[in-house]
Amino acid sequence: MTPKSIQIAGQTIGHDARPYVIAEMSGNHNHSLDRALEIVDAAAQSGADALKLQTYTADTMTLDCDGPGFVIEDEKSLWNGRQLHELYVEAHTPWDWHQPIMDRCASHGMHCFSTPFDATAVDFLEELGMPAYKIASFEMIDLPLIRKVAETGKPMIISTGMATVVEIGEALRTCREAGNDQVVILKCTSTYPATPENTNIATIPNMRETFGCLVGLSDHTMGTGVAVAATALGAVLVEKHFTLARADGGVDSAFSLEPAELALLREETERAWQALGKITYGGTKAESASKQFRRSLYVAKDMAEGEAFTAESLRSVRPGYGLEPKYYDTLLGKRVNRAVAKGTPVDWDLIA
Template identity: 30%
Template sequence: MKIGNKEIQNFGSPYVIAEIGANHNGDMELAKKMIDSAMECGVDAVKFQSWNPTSLIAKEEYERNQSYDDSPKKHFGSLKEMVDKYYLREEQHFELKEYCDSKNVDFCSTPFSENEVDLLEKCDVPFYKVASMDINNFQLLNYLCDKNKPVILSTGMARLSEIDKAVELLVKNGVRDIALLHCISIYPPAYEDINLKNISMLQQAFDLPIGFSDHSIGFSIPLASVALGACIIEKHFTTDKNLPGWDHEVSADPSEMKIICEESANIAESMGSYARVVSMAEQEKKKKFRRSIVTKRELKPGHILTNDDMTSKRPGTGISPDMIPDLIGMKITKNIEEDHLISWDHLT
């Protein structure tokens, strides 16, 4: 599939999404600083989250003052107070979209309700990202189907059958461009739970572009995913892991994101082909580094070659050493000095 002018295909150079999410902490200057920093790292897109105090969390949940304790950082106040502070206001979407356009980086966001889909339509996002939590939210998936935009679907917490149902719904309702992101919805996950081999499994099961939404610490795991063919990398991003907020500690900082962007492109390019190819550069190096048959001693015309007359040394511009058995018994026609390459015009 394509996002803008970029081809998204397994084992291609990955489309890198800096997931700012709510790391802006409700501060637009901080959000713009993060956009600038992510762009300097080389990302293709910066992504936010589009929810508000009533579109995501039920009143009953607020009344229980639920806290999400799988994040390593302690948070201020009640859940309601945090949501009120961190959610992205409607007008701020347009402000950030305009800012991203001025910086030539894709603006995108995850909608959590139909109203927020409509808001993102007005922002003309290049695709819709569906959070793992909504893989079985068929109302939301159905609402996306007539938008004529690619859909990127995270698969955290989902059984294979649930992924299959979501893909089937999207395809049945006319969505032509779908990508799946392997995802583990723990912040951060234990290494033994990441299961990067699921990327290969999803490639075979669905014949779709498969990416990786990463919640691990650092950059090694997303880079490893590229070697398995992940064509989209989504990684939480912050300018400072010590900032207050939900996701800063598990986010990539600029130094890590720069490595992800640069090295993922290098890895994808280095994957190359299944066909065994010797490059022109290697062909040239063979002339210097391989060996040729040389004489162990001075040989006179009429001498019949034996195994003891020959060895092999650099350069590789003469007769290949695997030809020594074929030269045994041949007659020397010209004088050859010791430690010189034997050529075919020395032989008969």
């Protein structure tokens, strides 16, 4: 059974709450703490519920070497030709920036948490009092790391990326065995940027049913359309990379939202969530006044007592105060029991 909700620092994440929007800073600070703090301010002003960091060093992420696999060789990649260690040196957020960034988030009433990439990062983040943790899609097969995070007892958000059903099941079992069932899993396409055609968000309802937990979206596509559609499919959380301006550059800037786009994401995902409502037929209370504009049966010309309805004297028109049009054939040939003026709504008490 899918849990109804989880709580992050007292805020509800679930189907009865608007989508929880996370602005991912990643390396878009471009090695400037001042810029990082400006990103926090812009994310808060754009309506984000949380700002997310990544906590690692190049040495906790990879080895400093040029051997096979340690240099990206993919012409489609934004980072083609880059050495992994050098890329992570550029992209990492200095650990001594975490506290001032968290303090700035708190000043806006916005949550701040991070993605740890090894056990030392978890220990560091625990000292800072993280309210939640994110597991990146590439790390979701690192069961020792997941166990370490789960043992904190904090809510966990796990991107699934390329993970198979078995791998997702293993990650969730690791969380639950550690006594932590406060988990949201994210549909995620681990390409940067991702295309809508390769996002397959139809998987979201199946993930919810298969794994019995809340599901969200980690979205690397451009724009807001995929996130809005995911919300309509039941995503309770949306994570998007965020920057002040793509033109400023940065390791993730090419697929990051700018402030106006994040504000639109906030607005449109909330509208999509509001529109879901519940299964209903027969009109809502708000529609009741509109019933007068439905078609109904009316007397279309003056009629004398005893005169029979014909196609000329009985019409289906607006407004809707007469009998329903389904009685048209039944009433043809029936006689009225009194003189009736044109424009009279037809009711059974007119019939002889």
